[in-house]
Amino acid sequence: MQKITGKRTLRFVYxxxxxxxxxIVWEIAHQSGVFDSTLLPGVVTIIKSLxxxxxxxxxxSDIGWTLLRAFGGFALAVIVGVPLxxxxxxxxxxxxxxxxLVDFFRSIPVTTLYPIFVLLLGVRDASKIGMIFTACVFVVTLNSAYGVTQAKPIRRQMASLYGCSKYKILRLITFKEALPQTFIGLRVALSLSLIVAVLGEMFMGCEFGLGQRLTDAYTTFSVDRMYALVFLTxxxxxxxxxxxxxxENYFVPWAGL
Known part of the structure; x- marks a missing residue:
């Protein structure tokens, strides 16, 4: 019991x-004089701004709108990417x-497609969600496909011999065996969705969003506020x-076994 408690404590201590x-490293860099103190504020100043x-x-409102755009593009990527x-x-x-095709489009940085999204969808939320979807869907698709190809075919063969329909094999065996790798793709895509949401807000501009607040802080030279927004993101x-x-642990408790 003491060992378990000790491990839990270390999990929070590290x-x-x-x-x-x-x-400490940040404060040393701030006080060393190597960087201009106005361009690299101290830790206490940034924490106060945060x-x-x-x-x-x-x-x-900014956090809510950024998350709404991120989750919108991420959800579309899941709906399209997992079945594909x-x-x-x-x-x-x-x-x-x-x-x-998937490899080709996955290799294109989504930020280079920014002018295309603006031309086709305008500068409102549709273009931002489109960028997020494009950044995430190929990651989800490839990881889902890889999860299926790495599954052991003997399970599907045995189920087929015992008379399981193709739908049951897909739902009970193929889909579940692909879940660990699929969740890896979803986890990466979730991080990408937030990154691209903030970038889209910075590029295209909007009334609310963390990316817009970052741009405002940069253009008004509110350096401590800019760093605070970076850390908040x-x-x-x-x-x-x-x-x-x-x-993931709830839906895929057998991952890694």
């Missing part, structure tokens, strides 16, 4: 140690015919990742 080390942001009501990936993994002709991404791991 991240704190990492944060403390980062703050707290000011968190207690202000306006930042809640499973189809690619199950049927070799589909795999061979679509893999070059990172904190949101970290919390989303932790939450997703809990969801």
């Amino acid at each position: 991240p704190v140690i990492g944060i403390v080390i980062l703050c 707290l000011d942001l968190l207690v202000s009501a306006g930042i809640l 990936g499973i189809s690619m993994g199950m049927f070799k002709p589909i795999y061979l015919s679509t893999l070059p 990172g904190l949101i991404g970290f919390l989303l990742n932790r939450l997703f791991i809990r969801v």
